[in-house]
Each structure stands twice: as structure tokens, then as C-alpha cells.
Amino acid sequence: MSDIAARIQAMEESATIAMARKSREMAAQGVEVISLSLGEPDFSTPDFIKDAAVQAVEQNYSSYTPIGGYAELKEAIAKKLQRDNQLSFDPSQIVCSTGAKQSIWNIAMAMVDPGDEVILPVPYWVSYREMVRMAEGIPRYIQTTVEQGYKFTAQQLEDCISDRSRLLIFSNPCNPSGAVYDESELRAIAAVIEKHPDLYVVSDEIYELIRFEGMHFSLGRIDAIKERVITVNGLSKGFAMTGWRLGYMAAAKEVAQACEKLQGQVTSAPNCIAQRAAITALKADPSEVAYMKDSFRKRRDLVLDKCKDIPGWVNHIPGGAFYLFPDVRAWFGQSVAGRDIKDASDLCMLLLEEAHVGLVPGGAFGSPNSLRISYAASEEQLVQAMDRIKKVLAG
Ligand SMILES: Cc1ncc(COP(=O)(O)O)c(C=O)c1O
Incomplete structure (x- = not known):
């Protein structure tokens, strides 16, 4: 034993x-x-972001911050989501965490009851599965092939949904395949989600800034399902800040509050210097x-x-x-x-x-x-x- x-x-x-x-x-x-x-x-990490962190240290930022992040950071995120993604969130719907990984963990713990099914298109990011299992959820997989560009279709999603389906989690652009879903593919997927009012979606957009053609389209832009889309993003990939550990989620207020409640008992707020640096990073034009x-x-x-x-x-x-x-x-x-x-x-x-x-x-x-x-x-x-x-x- x-x-x-x-x-x-x-x-x-x-x-x-x-x-x-x-x-x-x-x-x-x-x-x-x-x-x-x-x-x-x-x-x-780009110099202008590092400079903001140095300044924060010099200005004695050192105390615990509000659990879900500084108000100024949440505002910067709300503006970024509006500017780049045409998503309208009030800062109270945003929770900053120690990496997008923690945001996804918070969501899994806050949304999944034992026995709930969580749909994971394959290939999935490694941690989704383990997080779902730790939350005692049951992963349900949608298989994809190289021939279909590793992208799941609306029909495959429909076939996978049961009355116990609680969450769909996928990344766009995708780790590990690099697949990118365009607007029409997302609209087809959204039309299926719309028919299942208990199903929430985690749209993990951590690779948003590393997209080679066309504009990124956020699933949460689709009105019919936007209340049930939880948008996850972070600084790690697009700003080369993996070690700074700063991610965030934006969701319906009830979901955000549940995640913040959990985080308050586990890690509290993310690092205050990383938060200050993130304010500068997110306010900058993405072309930087x-x-x-x-x-x-x-x-x-x-x-x-x-x-x-x-x-x-x-x-x-x-x-x-x-x-x-x-x-x-x-x-x-x-x-x-x-x-x-x-x-x-x-x-x-x-x-x-x-x-x-x-x-x-x-x-x-x-x-x-x-x-x-x-x-x-x-x-x-x-x-x-x-x-x-x-x-x-x-x-
Ligand atoms: C798809 C995906 N989501 C989330 C994360 C976690 O990012 P973070 O460093 O913000 O925790 C990663 C990191 O590898 C990832 O590939």
C-alpha cells in the first residue's frame, strides 16, 4: 500500500x-x-514588459493583491478582449491566475461534478485530461485525423454530446496540432452547442497571437452561446512570459466568482510584479x-x-x-x-x-x-x- x-x-x-x-x-x-x-x-520577454516589472519592484509593489488580480489589470484585460476579440466583459467577470493552467484547473473544479462528462477533442492539451479526471469528471473523446487537419467537426461534437455533458474544452490555435479553427467552423460548432443549454465551453486561446494567416476569431463572439463560453488566455506564449505565470479567464459572473472563491483558498492572487508587467503587455498594440x-x-x-x-x-x-x-x-x-x-x-x-x-x-x-x-x-x-x-x- x-x-x-x-x-x-x-x-x-x-x-x-x-x-x-x-x-x-x-x-x-x-x-x-x-x-x-x-x-x-x-x-x-520583450524589454518594454521587463521595464514595467523593474519599475513595479522599485515602486514597492510587494503586497497581496485582490484574489482575482488588480482592478487595473482586469480593466486592461477587459479592454484587450474588446479591442482584439470583440468580447464584452465587465472586469468583475475576469479572474487572473498563476498561468492559464490554473485558470483551467479552477474551471474544472468549479464546473465539473463527479460523473459529469467533459468533451475533449483529440489531440488535446495534456493537462485537460488529468484535470478532468481529478475533478472526477469523465473525459469523452472526439477523434480527429491528420486528413481532417486534426479539427473536430460540428457533427462529431453532436454525436459525442449526452445528457451528462457538462463542458467542452479545446484550444484554438491548438496545442499540439497547431490547428486553427476559422469563423465558419466555429459558427458550425456553436450551432450545436446552442442546442444543448447545459453545455459550457472552455475556449483556450493562449496561442491567439501565434496565428499565421487571417484574424483570430473567438468562439465567445457568437451571441447565441456567449454566456456559456469561458475564454481562457494568458501571457505565456504570445509575450514569451512562460515563467512569469500569468493567465486569465473571462466568463459569466457566476462562473468567475466560483473560480475566484476556489483560488482564494488555494493560491490567492498571482504574483504582483507579473500582474504589473501584464498591464503594460496587454495595453500595448499586439503588433509590438x-x-x-x-x-x-x-x-x-x-x-x-x-x-x-x-x-x-x-x-x-x-x-x-x-x-x-x-x-x-x-x-x-x-x-x-x-x-x-x-x-x-x-x-x-x-x-x-x-x-x-x-x-x-x-x-x-x-x-x-x-x-x-x-x-x-x-x-x-x-x-x-x-x-x-x-x-x-x-x-
Ligand atoms: C493549450 C495550452 N493551454 C494552456 C497552457 C498553460 O499556459 P500557462 O503557462 O499560462 O499556464 C498551455 C501551455 O503549454 C497550453 O499549451
Whole structure:
């Protein structure tokens, strides 16, 4: 018998972290590993945001703040949501948290009762599933394929909904596939949601600023369902601020209050210096940080081009985020360098040990036929990594 509670024993460790740990172990032994496994921009936080944080320290911001964040930050978020997303929220409907991750956790705990069903289109972000399970909800999956660009359809959603469905959670742009839903796809999805008045949706828009074509469209813009859309966003990806830990949600007042109540008993408010910096970041015109998106697009094209030389990988063209999610099924049942490849985990392990490139098997995201390549690395590293992969797989 273990001393550890069953809920933690039942929890899966994030595979992204497990893969990164293995890469680090190999690096510690002197192997030059190129890790393309982590989900964070390789940029520094822009100077104008860092300056705001330095100023906040100098101005002695150091006390506990209101649980859901400074009023000034909530106002900046409300304005940003209006300016960029045409979403109208009162600051009282906004809760700031220690990363979007905590926002999603708050929502899962506040909205899901034991036995409630939560719909997760596959591939999903790793933590959605574990959070739902910790809230004693039942994940229901919608399978998608590379051929459909890893995007679920309105019909698939309709088929998955039952009278116990409570939440639908998905990210747009998507981690891990980079898929982007456009307005017409979201309107079709919304038409299904409209028919099911007990179903809420978490629209995780953390990659909003890393979208390569067209304008981002927020699901919450659709009037018929807007009361039931919980919009989640944060500073981590678009502003290269992963370590600052600042995310937020905007929702119906009752939902926001429930999340704030929970957060008040767990972590209280997010870090006050990060909050001050976030005010500056969110007030700035998004064009200030567009250079990161432009650079990611360039690198996406580079890696996509390199992928053409790798036999048996089927790609779609990701419209956002900084990941490629090739379907690698063609390799299953084959043998390379004396190893049998049964699944994407075996292929990732082969590529780590033989090509010294760290990737993440798609099973972590519910898609065992694929693997995730994060191209948030230098062009030189990307070229080298893809050449090494080619060498191992193309012989
Ligand atoms: C889809 C998605 N949502 C949420 C998060 C969490 O972001 P944060 O750093 O704000 O907690 C991530 C981070 O990897 C993500 O990929």
C-alpha cells in the first residue's frame, strides 16, 4: 500500500516533462541532444514588459493583491478582449491566475461534478485530461485525423454530446496540432452547442497571437452561446512570459466568482510584479510582439520543408502555435537500427537515442499515431535536428 492518495497515484505525469527529463539525462552524459519537446517560445520577454516589472519592484509593489488580480489589470484585460476579440466583459467577470493552467484547473473544479462528462477533442492539451479526471469528471473523446487537419467537426461534437455533458474544452490555435479553427467552423460548432443549454465551453486561446494567416476569431463572439463560453488566455506564449505565470479567464459572473472563491483558498492572487508587467503587455498594440509570430512562421515553413524528406510522415499545415504534429503510423510494425517500432513512443525513443532529438509521442495528447515537434528552437538547431532524423529514418 502506498502512503500517497489514490488521486495522485491515478494521475499521469506529463509526457512532455518526462521526455525533457530523459533528454537532460542524456545531455548530462555528454550527448548533444537537440530538444524539440518543450512548449515555450525561445524568445526573451520583450524589454518594454521587463521595464514595467523593474519599475513595479522599485515602486514597492510587494503586497497581496485582490484574489482575482488588480482592478487595473482586469480593466486592461477587459479592454484587450474588446479591442482584439470583440468580447464584452465587465472586469468583475475576469479572474487572473498563476498561468492559464490554473485558470483551467479552477474551471474544472468549479464546473465539473463527479460523473459529469467533459468533451475533449483529440489531440488535446495534456493537462485537460488529468484535470478532468481529478475533478472526477469523465473525459469523452472526439477523434480527429491528420486528413481532417486534426479539427473536430460540428457533427462529431453532436454525436459525442449526452445528457451528462457538462463542458467542452479545446484550444484554438491548438496545442499540439497547431490547428486553427476559422469563423465558419466555429459558427458550425456553436450551432450545436446552442442546442444543448447545459453545455459550457472552455475556449483556450493562449496561442491567439501565434496565428499565421487571417484574424483570430473567438468562439465567445457568437451571441447565441456567449454566456456559456469561458475564454481562457494568458501571457505565456504570445509575450514569451512562460515563467512569469500569468493567465486569465473571462466568463459569466457566476462562473468567475466560483473560480475566484476556489483560488482564494488555494493560491490567492498571482504574483504582483507579473500582474504589473501584464498591464503594460496587454495595453500595448499586439503588433509590438508580432516579430515572434513572423519568426515562428518562418521556422514552421522550414521544418515542413524538411519533413518532405522523411519517409512515412504525413503532415498537415499548422495555422498557428509552434508545433508540427506528423502522423507517423507508416512506421509502426517496422524495424530500425535493430529496434521494433510498435507506436509513436517507440519512434520517439528511437529518435532520442539514435538521432539525439527529443520529441513528444502523440499518445500524451490522445493521438498515438502522431508525434509533436516543437519548432521553438533556432533555425540551425531545427535544420540539424531534421537532418539527423532523416539520417536515421531514411537510412
Ligand atoms: C493549450 C495550452 N493551454 C494552456 C497552457 C498553460 O499556459 P500557462 O503557462 O499560462 O499556464 C498551455 C501551455 O503549454 C497550453 O499549451
